[in-house]
Structure formats: structure tokens, C-alpha cells
Amino acid sequence: MQKTFALHTEPHVADIGDTQLLFQPEVMGDDFMEAYTALRETQQASGVNPDELDGLDPEQLRRVSRGMRGFLAYLMLPESAELFTRLDVIKGGKVLKSFTDPEEADAYAAAVKGGGAKVTYHLRLPDRVLVELLEWTVSLFSGGQRPPTSSGGSAKASPPPGIRGTAVSPSKASTRARGR
Known part of the structure; x- marks a missing residue:
């Protein structure tokens, strides 16, 4: 048996208004995880929970924005990265x-x-666009999964409390035809 795997060779393109930002066609998993982990650690070290940005002072928001821009620029082709971080x-x-x-x-x-x-x-962008770019690149380069360093990578929620019912489902409650 043989399996062929495709590698992306064309840059990923983010169209933002009349600007196009070009992202690397492929990013190795360990490089992506190192950059993503650094982003999360930088945000947390500055006292910022990246999942709860409400109520932050302007200086904290500026650090979060700069951290996101740095992470995104790391994934871009050089010309786009230069424009994006200028x-x-x-x-x-x-x-x-x-x-x-x-x-x-x-x-x-x-x-x-x-x-x-x-x-x-x-290149001034609303925070919502930065967040959308971040989510898009995470899905592109992590295979559609949030990296395990994020809060979304935690264990599944426990089942609801109580005893699970043992009643027959309605679809099986009808009389079955007897076998031949």
C-alpha cells in the first residue's frame, strides 16, 4: 500500500481590505508550537489571561497586541511580516x-x-481582526486543533452528575418482528 502526502507550496493569503498578507505555505510543528508557547508565556508573564481581555488597561492591551503581531509575523513571509510589524x-x-x-x-x-x-x-487593524488572524493561523498550522498549551486543550468535561438511565430508547421500544 502507498500513501502520498501533499505539501503546501503556495503561501496562505489573508485579504484584509486592500492589503494581502502572505503566510508561509508550511510551518513545522515544533517551530509553530515554540512560537505559540512563547506567545502564551509572554501574555501570562505580563499578568494577562489571553482568554479574558475585558477590563485590561491600555498598556496591557498594547502588550497583548504586540505579542499577537509578533507571533503572526513569525508565520508570515518576510515582506508581509515587515509591513505587519512596522x-x-x-x-x-x-x-x-x-x-x-x-x-x-x-x-x-x-x-x-x-x-x-x-x-x-x-498597518492599523481592529483587535477583532488580529484575533481572527490568530485563530485562522492556529487552525492552518496546527491541523485544525488548538495547541495543548491553550485552555481549549484541557481535558473533556466530566459527565453530568447522577445515575445514567437504563430505560430502553423509544426506537427500540416498538415491537420487533420475530425472526424467521
């Missing part, structure tokens, strides 16, 4: 300088004379 330092509606490193962007913005400089992503 940070612009803006003052008075003008881009002063662009960065790919968040710490460098923050430091530059803090050093701008007169203050008032703000760091924003060049």
Missing part, C-alpha cells in the same frame, strides 16, 4: 520615523523634542 512614530499627523522594533520606536518617541509623539502600527 511601527510609525507620528507627531502632528506626520510620520517622523518608522521602526520594526517596538522598544526602539518607544524610545525614539519619548526622545522627540516637545513631546507628543505617538507610536502606531503602519
